[in-house]
Amino acid sequence: AQSVSQHNHHVILSEAASLELGCNYSYGGTVNLFWYVQYPGQHLQLLLKYFSGDPLVKGIKGFEAEFIKSKFSFNLRKPSVQWSDTAEYFCAVNGGGNKLTFGTGTQLKVEL
């Protein structure tokens, strides 16, 4: 069975700080990887995804993630966060069919 771990449950940053959220997965085969964001009061939105090719994936709003197969990781990064990035971030993996397994989420708070 596949599983996803997000080690940072709560992160607080000041505006303009750099962000890196960890995501590790457990699955023996080929995986597709996703990061979703849930802004307060809103539904889940896709930030970025990795299926194949360049392991450095760029998404919306300046986010990027790097797939490191040897480390089973897909960490999310942003060089300079904004107050509007305050949200909950979910890493998800699809290792078979189209079923997604989600991590427990990371609550990011960006302070002015």
Next chain:
Amino acid sequence: GAVVSQHPSWVICKSGTSVKIECRSLDFQATTMFWYRQFPKQSLMLMATSNEGSKATYEQGVEKDKFLINHASLTLSTLTVTSAHPEDSSFYICSAGESGRAWGTDTQYFGPGTRLTVL
């Protein structure tokens, strides 16, 4: 594009009643839709996979007789919580992937969720 709606956005019901939640893909066709449950401050847990024109596939531990799923068309799936009890109170979210994509490469688009409170 790729908008998924849910109705209602919230519902309060008495214990023992049944509640139906609709999930619609507004601008694309979805052969497969997924139903999740999210507890406060926890992640999404997949409940079942809804397949158009066939029976839903339920995850282990999910009672199929309690959570009835119907996927009658390529744009609509419904989840009915039968004989609801307070422990069924939760946030229910659906998602849909666009039909016709290669196996395993669907991007899922999520609905806004339905808050169910059972008194």
